[in-house]
Amino acid sequence: xxLILLQPDDFRDEGLAVLSDGRARHIRKVxxxxxxxxxxIGLLNGxxxxxxxxxxxxxxxxxQCVVEKKIPPKPRIDLLLAMPRPKVMKRLWAQLAALGVxxxxxxxxxxxxxxxxxxxxxxxDFYNARLIEGLQQARCTHLPKVLVRKRFKPFVEDExxxxxxxxxxxxxxxxxxxxxxxxxxxGKRVLLGIGxxxxxxxxxxxxxxxxxxxxFNMGRRILRVDTAxxxxxSAADNYLRTPAQV
Amino acid sequence: xxLILLQPDDFRDEGLAVLSDGRARHIRKVxxxxxxxxxxIGLLNGxxxxxxxxxxxxxxxxxQCVVEKKIPPKPRIDLLLAMPRPKVMKRLWAQLAALGVxxxxxxxxxxxxxxxxxxxxxxxDFYNARLIEGLQQARCTHLPKVLVRKRFKPFVEDExxxxxxxxxxxxxxxxxxxxxxxxxxxGKRVLLGIGxxxxxxxxxxxxxxxxxxxxFNMGRRILRVDTAxxxxxSAADNYLRTPAQV
Numbered sequence: 001x002x003l004i005l006l007q008p009d010d011f012r013d014e015g016l017a018v019l020s021d022g023r024a025r026h027i028r029k030v031x032x033x034x035x036x037x038x039x040x041i042g043l044l045n046g047x048x049x050x051x052x053x054x055x056x057x058x059x060x061x062x063x064q065c066v067v068e069k070k071i072p073p074k075p076r077i078d079l080l081l082a083m084p085r086p087k088v089m090k091r092l093w094a095q096l097a098a099l100g101v102x103x104x105x106x107x108x109x110x111x112x113x114x115x116x117x118x119x120x121x122x123x124x125d126f127y128n129a130r131l132i133e134g135l136q137q138a139r140c141t142h143l144p145k146v147l148v149r150k151r152f153k154p155f156v157e158d159e160x161x162x163x164x165x166x167x168x169x170x171x172x173x174x175x176x177x178x179x180x181x182x183x184x185x186x187g188k189r190v191l192l193g194i195g196x197x198x199x200x201x202x203x204x205x206x207x208x209x210x211x212x213x214x215x216f217n218m219g220r221r222i223l224r225v226d227t228a229x230x231x232x233x234s235a236a237d238n239y240l241r242t243p244a245q246v
Numbered sequence: 247x248x249l250i251l252l253q254p255d256d257f258r259d260e261g262l263a264v265l266s267d268g269r270a271r272h273i274r275k276v277x278x279x280x281x282x283x284x285x286x287i288g289l290l291n292g293x294x295x296x297x298x299x300x301x302x303x304x305x306x307x308x309x310q311c312v313v314e315k316k317i318p319p320k321p322r323i324d325l326l327l328a329m330p331r332p333k334v335m336k337r338l339w340a341q342l343a344a345l346g347v348x349x350x351x352x353x354x355x356x357x358x359x360x361x362x363x364x365x366x367x368x369x370x371d372f373y374n375a376r377l378i379e380g381l382q383q384a385r386c387t388h389l390p391k392v393l394v395r396k397r398f399k400p401f402v403e404d405e406x407x408x409x410x411x412x413x414x415x416x417x418x419x420x421x422x423x424x425x426x427x428x429x430x431x432x433g434k435r436v437l438l439g440i441g442x443x444x445x446x447x448x449x450x451x452x453x454x455x456x457x458x459x460x461x462f463n464m465g466r467r468i469l470r471v472d473t474a475x476x477x478x479x480s481a482a483d484n485y486l487r488t489p490a491q492v
């Protein structure tokens with residue numbers, strides 16, 4: 001935890017946050033903070049700042065908080081991901097938040113097993129906790145927006161265009177002749193599409209290409225979905241290039 | 247498992263491999279192979295090829311194998327990694343093999359806890375099984391070489407130059423002003439250095455820079471070591487660029 005992320009509910013008074021959960025335990029046991037110590041804090045979807053420990057006991061930590069004027073820029077990468085096995089998705093949430101993804105769309109695909117969607121891993125309480133864990137690791141405040149769509153076709157036909165207007169849309173597929181480094185981003189947002197294990201079907205590839213996706217390959221290695229996500233986001237991020245945006 | 251990786255011991259006769267372990271179970275239960283079916287195989291550190299099922303029963307699978315003449319190119323990325331927590335390293339082995347790392351050097355650093363080295367995760371039987379799992383996932387044959395060095399200074403003074411001759415040497419550190427995309431690789435091998443949680447000390451940074459390492463940053467996010475490894479390898483890989491080498 002490299003940042004204590006605070007939400008409106010944590011504030012008892014102007015600038016005074018009172019914590020009693022895992023964050024309080026972390027401040028007490030890992031950071032071994034005493035009154036007067038200054039900690040890095042951030043407001044969810046808001047600015048970074050510092051919190052000075054006013055008082056600390058077995059139950060509560062009182063933090064006097066000051067935040068920066070500027071809110072860090074939002075992540076510029078969004079992800080369209082065919083729903084992976086719940087076990088894999090469970091591991092991914094925190095990593096995606098840490099890498100800086102603005103929106104995560106989990107969508108059905110032909111090679112996604114139906115039961116993948118019947119999991120506690122897709123419950124907002126579960127994934128928000130994991131996403132916040134990732135933000136606190138990476139020292140960021142922007143909580144990724146999550147969209148779960150159990151039907152591929154209506155999502156693509158009715159929602160995709162709206163969600164991806166103005167994005168460079170790139171789809172990972174072994175048949176892609178370009179690599180991520182071959183595309184020009186020109187300051188645009190990027191929507192990365194990652195298929196299921198076993199890949200997108202020809203129909204899915206066709207429909208997504210009609211909606212403006214261009215194919216890229218990640219080399220001839222076949223990566224596990226979680227490795228592929230981290231690898232693709234990282235490669236794209238390296239090209240977005242503007243240090244202020246990472 | 248996208249490839250059945252074979253070793254000399256698996257062969258009973260010229261081209262005839264007989265399997266009775268997890269690979270046989272996989273061929274039987276997941277691939278549901280029957281006699282006549284052709285499977286992708288590879289020889290450890292050797293060529294890819296195909297294996298035709300000659301016979302299959304509850305105990306054994308007989309594969310008649312034919313391999314390609316050319317051995318796939320070796321990975322061009324090596325990794326110098328401050329030994330992470332065993333739990334993290336356990337997860338990393340397969341991912342590193344899948345991404346294509348030629349050599350993995352696990353080294354001590356000031357912020358590495360001594361007990362990290364006392365783990366079954368560093369036993370060759372354990373990590374080779376994980377590495378092979380990663381190769382079989384990624385459809386590759388080159389087993390990464392592993393070196394474990396519990397003392398930083400002697401390693402750097404006596405071994406590092408020899409291991410990294412002719413490499414572009416890049417060290418991840420938040421103070422680095424360049425990103426991976428700012429370096430020229432010119433077909434050279436790359437040695438990526440990733441520090442411990444908490445980072446390299448100023449002394450370690452200095453010593454490694456004296457040995458030719460240049461610093462790069464991965465953005466202002468602080469990534470977990472396993473995420474950082476996948477992200478850095480992927481970013482470097484995207485720049486090595488020659489499709490035949492991925």
